Structure formats: structure tokens, C-alpha cells
Amino acid sequence: MSTAGAVHRLAVLLEAGLTPGRAWEHLAAGGDADAAAVVAGAADGRPVAAVLAARADPWPQVSRAWQVAAEVGAPLAPSLRGIADALRDAQAARDEVRVALAEPATTARLVSWLPLLAVVLVVAFGFDVVPVLTQPVGIACLVAGLALIVLARRWTARLVARAQPDPRIPGLSCDLVAIALSGGVAIPRALAVVGDDAAAETATVLELSRASGAPAIELLRATAVDARRDARTEGRLRAAKLSGALLLPLGVCTLPAFLLLGVAPMLLSVLTATPLTL
Numbered sequence: 001m002s003t004a005g006a007v008h009r010l011a012v013l014l015e016a017g018l019t020p021g022r023a024w025e026h027l028a029a030g031g032d033a034d035a036a037a038v039v040a041g042a043a044d045g046r047p048v049a050a051v052l053a054a055r056a057d058p059w060p061q062v063s064r065a066w067q068v069a070a071e072v073g074a075p076l077a078p079s080l081r082g083i084a085d086a087l088r089d090a091q092a093a094r095d096e097v098r099v100a101l102a103e104p105a106t107t108a109r110l111v112s113w114l115p116l117l118a119v120v121l122v123v124a125f126g127f128d129v130v131p132v133l134t135q136p137v138g139i140a141c142l143v144a145g146l147a148l149i150v151l152a153r154r155w156t157a158r159l160v161a162r163a164q165p166d167p168r169i170p171g172l173s174c175d176l177v178a179i180a181l182s183g184g185v186a187i188p189r190a191l192a193v194v195g196d197d198a199a200a201e202t203a204t205v206l207e208l209s210r211a212s213g214a215p216a217i218e219l220l221r222a223t224a225v226d227a228r229r230d231a232r233t234e235g236r237l238r239a240a241k242l243s244g245a246l247l248l249p250l251g252v253c254t255l256p257a258f259l260l261l262g263v264a265p266m267l268l269s270v271l272t273a274t275p276l277t278l
Contacts, residue, residue, distance in 0.1 A: 003058050004087035006032055011080040020048065020076065034059060057167050058087060064194075068176050071193050072183030079179045086169050086224065093232035094165040100239030101163055108156045108246045111254055115149055118262025122269075131272070138265060145260035152253035159245050163238040170231035171224030173201045178220040187216065 006027060013023035021042060027035035034055050041051035049070065052063035062083055069079040169175075173194060180190035187206055205223050209216035 002087075002091070003034075003062065004084045004091060006034065007062055007080050007087065008084035010035075011077045011084060014077040014080070024048070058090075058169065061169050061172055062087075064172070064176060065179055068179050068193055069183065072180050072185045072190070074179050074183030079182065082175060082179070082221070086172065086175055086228070089225070089228045090169045090231075093170075093228060093235060094167075096232060097163075097165040097235035097239055100236055101160065101242060104239070104243040104246055105156075105160045108160070108250070109153075111250060112149065112153050112156060114254060115145055115257035115261045118258050119265075122262055122266045131269075135268075138268060141260045141264045141268075145257045148253040148257035148260070152249040152257065155249040155253065156246060159242060159249070163242045165235045166231065169228075171227030174205065174220040174224040174227065177202050177206075178217045178224070181217050181220070 010023050010027060013026055014020065018026070021039075024035050024038045024042070028039045034052070037055065038048055038051045042048070049063045049067035052059045052066060054060075055063075062080075065079055065083045066076075068074070069076050176194045177190050180193050181187070183190075185193070191202070202220060202223075205219050206216055208214065209219050
């Protein structure tokens with residue numbers, strides 16, 4: 001079960017009138033390992049937020065929402081339902097970006113093996129390159145070609161990694177402040193509970209709420225949704241730019257490696273095998 005699905009089920013159980021402890025126990029009985037960890041932690045006297053913070057992503061982000069709601073007395077069920085929706089939006093955005101990245105990343109990995117394929121083809125065509133590769137010039141071509149292959153693969157991996165979506169939930173600070181405000185606390189208290197990192201992100205929204213009289217909670221949640229939509233667009237743009245960026249290691253490393261490992265040994269083999277005529 002996905003984290004969003006587990007959080008959503010938890011919210012439904014709480015809305016049905018179950019206590020948080022019983023709700024976690026029902027999830028654990030259904031085979032959820034994270035819920036089982038929460039139940040075991042509760043038996044040892046560990047808070048739910050502390051147990052969730054130690055689990056794999058994105059549970060630490062759910063932990064923050066749980067902690068904020070518990071600290072200010074905000075309704076847990078609506079808070080968790082909102083976090084479940086945020087998790088689904090963020091996961092959908094990451095999935096879209098991964099799909100967009102799959103084609104250029106796979107193509108780059110395949111192209112990186114092109115120089116080694118050149119060596120196989122040269123041998124298959126009957127060129128005796130082994131004596132050439134034992135000579136100083138051949139050894140230099142071999143070492144330089146292999147070094148360029150390694151450099152190209154690392155360069156490509158770094159470009160692909162930089163284009164990967166952020167594992168964090170975009171707009172989470174706005175969601176957390178909205179949860180805190182739903183507990184009935186004042187804005188300064190809500191910001192203090194969420195943490196200093198929320199001040200800059202939510203300052204404009206809260207100022208708009210103060211100046212216009214519009215509900216701050218609704219404005220914050222709308223801002224969080226916009227942040228996730230923007231993150232999805234930016235991720236797809238990064239994926240589109242990756243196709244062009246991958247041409248750099250191709251031109252700088254892969255093609256020269258192809259020449260050094262394939263073309264150069266073949267030419268040297270032909271030159272050394274051809275007797276000089278006076």
C-alpha cells in the first residue's frame with residue numbers, strides 16, 4: 001500500500017470514531033509495516049510522530065503534520081486527509097517527471113556503450129588490433145578511450161540525477177500552517193509550531209489574508225496546490241532540457257572514445273600491416 005493510501009485509510013478510520021491507537025492497530029492488522037512500527041513504538045512509549053520520523057520517505061513529512069495537529073489540537077482526520085491528497089499530487093508529479101526522463105536517460109546509457117561496441121565490430125571485421133593495442137600509441141588510445149567512457153557515464157548520471165524530482169512535498173509548509181490554524185491558534189503560534197522555515201513561504205499568503213479578510217486556511221491550501229502544480233511543470237521542463245544537456249557528454253566524451261577505441265586501432269592496424277614501398 002502506498003503512503004498516501006495508508007494515510008487516507010487512517011483518516012477514514014478516525015472519521016469513523018476510532019481512536020488513533022485503534023486506527024493504527026487496524027492498519028497494522030492489514031499488513032502495513034509502518035503501522036506495525038507505530039503500534040510497536042506505542043507499546044514502548046514512543047510518540048507516533050517520533051516513530052514516523054524514523055521511517056522511510058515520505059513518512060517523516062507525515063510525521064510533521066501529525067506533530068503539528070497534535071500540538072495545537074487540530075482535527076486529525078481532516079489534516080491527514082489533506083496530507084494524503086498532497087502526497088498523491090506530489091507522487092503524480094514525480095511519476096510524470098520519471099516517465100519524461102526515462103527515454104533520454106535510457107538512450108544516454110545505451111549510447112555510452114557505443115565505443116565498446118566499436119571494438120567488437122573492429123574485431124568482427126577481421127582487423128588484428130591486439131598487436132596495435134600493446135604498443136605505446138595503442139595503449140594510450142585504450143587508456144584515453146576507457147577514461148572518456150567512465151567520464152561520460154558519470155557526467156550522464158549526474159545530469160540525470162539533477163533532473164530528478166524533489167522527494168519533498170511541494171507546498172508542505174503551507175499545508176502545515178493551515179493545519180495549525182485549523183486548531184484555532186493565532187498565526188504567530190501556528191508559525192512557531194511549524195517552524196521558522198514556514199515564515200518566508202507563507203508570509204505573502206498570510207499578509208494577503210490579513211489585508212483582504214479572506215480565510216487564511218483556504219489561501220494556504222490553494223497556495224500549496226499551486227506549488228505542487230508548479231513543481232510538476234518545472235519537473236517536465238527539466239526532463240525536456242535533459243535531452244539537450246545529454247548531447248554534451250555525447251560530443252565531448254562518447255564520440256572521441258569511439259574514435260580512440262574503434263577507428264584509431266583499426267587505422268593503426270591497417271598502417272602497420274601495409275608494407276611501405278619506396
